[in-house]
Amino acid sequence: MNLESKLELLKGVYIFSEVSEQYLEEILSHCKEKTVEKGKVIVNENELGDSMFLILEGEVKVSLMSEEGKEIILSTLRKGDFFGEMSLLDGEPRSANVIALTETDLLELSRRDFLTEIISNRHIASAILKVLSKRLREANDRILGLMSKDVFDRLAEYFQKEAKVKGRELIDGSIVFERLPQSEIASIVGSSRETVTRAIKEMVDRGMVITSGKQVILKKNFQTLLIIRHKERYG
């Protein structure tokens, strides 16, 4: 990717939205470009970290392994998102694994450059704090969801989020998006693949979604049908 295209991409990244082009060029001159293939572990939980990453293209998952060896996906991140900042900020080992879900293009920035170029810029620092607050809110929502919602509702919420982030609206107002493998979805909603398969089937039977291979079409009346199911179940 040439300098121009990288600059264009960085301009669209939220944490750099208030930064001058000159400053972005300065940051870019310190970055290393890296392409990782699907399935590659980019960051290993518990290892010491000395760089952070910005996603130029592709999608990664942030995950932890439970004591029983079950993968728990904390979040999925995509174009414009960053990761690996926590170890640089607190000096502790990596808090989670970060694994490529697709072939992913990254920009890597060393600890020294992160601390001098990124955190010292008040616009970027304040944008990073906002992103970290958003991640904490999402983590709180997930804890609440895990304690108070059934798998069907958690899956519905996850599908709505995916549709919002990477969906394309169709002429009838429904939204189509490409789903992850069911085992990955199970790790995100805190369930098993079998239960997720059953929940998706129930959504199809209720006319909430149409599935075709990896494509999911979220029908326009998804939310209404979700409320109806909730009333049927919980009164």
Ligand code: CMP
């Ligand atoms: P670090 O601990 O250096 O390495 C793992 C990275 O995963 C971490 O920095 C964050 O960038 C990212 N991460 C950890 N927990 C979450 C979470 N709950 N949501 C989104 N990203 C996370």
